[in-house]
Amino acid sequence: MAAVSDSYVRFHNIHGTNVRLDVSQTEATRTDSFGNGICFSEEPLDPDKIFLIEIAEKELGWCGNVRVGLTAHNPKNLESVPEYSLPDLVNLGSSWVFAITRNHNKVSTEDQESNPAPLQCCSTEAYLQIGKCKIPKDKLIGRSRPGRYSHLLDELYKTNILPATARGSRVGVLYTTHGNMGEMHIVINGEDMGPCARGIPINQPLYAVVDVFASTKTVRIIQVDYGLPSLQTLCRQLVQKCIMHRLAIDWLDLPDPLKDYCKYE
Template sequence: MAPETSLSGPQIGSRLRTSCVYESVCLHKDHAFTTDSTQNTEDTEFHHIHGTNVRLDPTGTQATRVESFANGVCFSREPLSPGEIFLVEIEEKELGWCGHLRIGLTARDPLALETVPEYSLPDLMDLGDSWVFAITRNHNRVVEEEAVAPEGEGAGHGGLAGGHRLGDGREEGGRRLPRLGGGDVEEEAINPKPKTFFTDSHLHIEKVKIPMDKLVGRSRPGRFSHILDDLYKTNALPPTARRSRIGVLYVPKGQGLADMHVVINGEDMGASAKGIPMLQPLYAVVDVYSATKQVRIVQVEYGFSSLQTLCRKCIQKNIVHRMALDWLELPEKLKHYCKYE
């Protein structure tokens, strides 16, 4: 029997390259049966109908509020498909304002609006057929609890009325609010610490799979991403910060209804609205409000994962810590890619 020998850095790098290519090809072979590749292939853009204080760049993918703190409501150019995420990154903030980005869905065709509402909350929602969620710095996770109907008014049916918006139990200023079922919302239930690292290639929301690559912003561009190690728990990018990425999508629930989900930096915040009718097309709503001054659409690619993504996943599974990448004899560009630089 041949004696056991330890592998050098070059040998490990060589084995990883071989394993990476082999596993990537195998994963590609199986991936076709699990990935929904029916999503739109055209670039996502903002609708040319928008608030009076919004200016779009020539590509239609960047929206800037040029004055005041309101009239920053924008819409997606096309209705969203079921499971399709409309994802934006905060590019600029403006000091001196209280409040942040708002995001959601509307069944109102932007072309049919006489005027674009000054605010998404409450103006657009007051028009009906709209569901909007206000993003706050600390408390965005939905606390789901069955609503208790007053006696004699549908008690015993359970659930929420169609299109009912669930809250996170706090106002934007952080004041504690009563939850739907009575009592106060516990701090731990609103903002629990992440229990796992984001090493999966996709975010799973029920039967919907969204590629993880584009969902998480970098807190320190040019440096390691916070998503690879335990630093995530202490160095997480605040939802309202520059480079934070926020998206909205709807998930079919049967009987022509859907739930709206908000995703912040790769985490699903839960169903922020339930019982949304799917009979009419649903457009994404982004309100470039108050302290949020400029956002840019992040294009999310559906279908097959790229060979680069599959190679990165394979390498990450074979190292004990992100710094171990520097010990491998791999091309520098591949190392940077694996570090999300």
């Protein structure tokens, strides 16, 4: 397992009253009800860096799903964490949060309305580029749990056919800078769904917000390597190229932690 570095991303230890974090502070579970599930990034989010989560567990019986966004409120300075990100946190001001769906997240301009861009959901590019941010798509696209049909399900994640809130989907938030203002983008399984908010003041720190709401039960942070892929990533890619589907990883003569990394990351 890679050593924990200064760039290792965690959730803040201040969060909603129904949230339980694991010991690494990278997995958040809502333990009760459907609200009080707001989490924040431990550190402010740098421009052109993505805060990426995977929907790890779902809970039946609720309407609504995970919400993500940005806030200029330092969690330490909040009198109490709001019950909901929408509308409670947003009503405090200086917060930009969206419920995750496949549509309705983009800010329209007159040019976009008259000449809509074609949906690029099946790109074979190895990287997603948004402004100065260049992210390996290998990290951005969700994966099914290993099983007999996982190799087929993985293709559905790659083409973004599955619902954005399906278990295994990966959702990220980032912002780019334009002069003294920021523009927020939401990324779902490697597809840029933004810009979904413009004119965000960047003269103050911005924290990522994740609201583990309603039918979303558990989310976990996915660590993203920028630039050249890590040795871990290269090894995993090589292992996956040598097998028909991820279930076959269990047959390999490898240590269990490495098997788990190859199957789930």
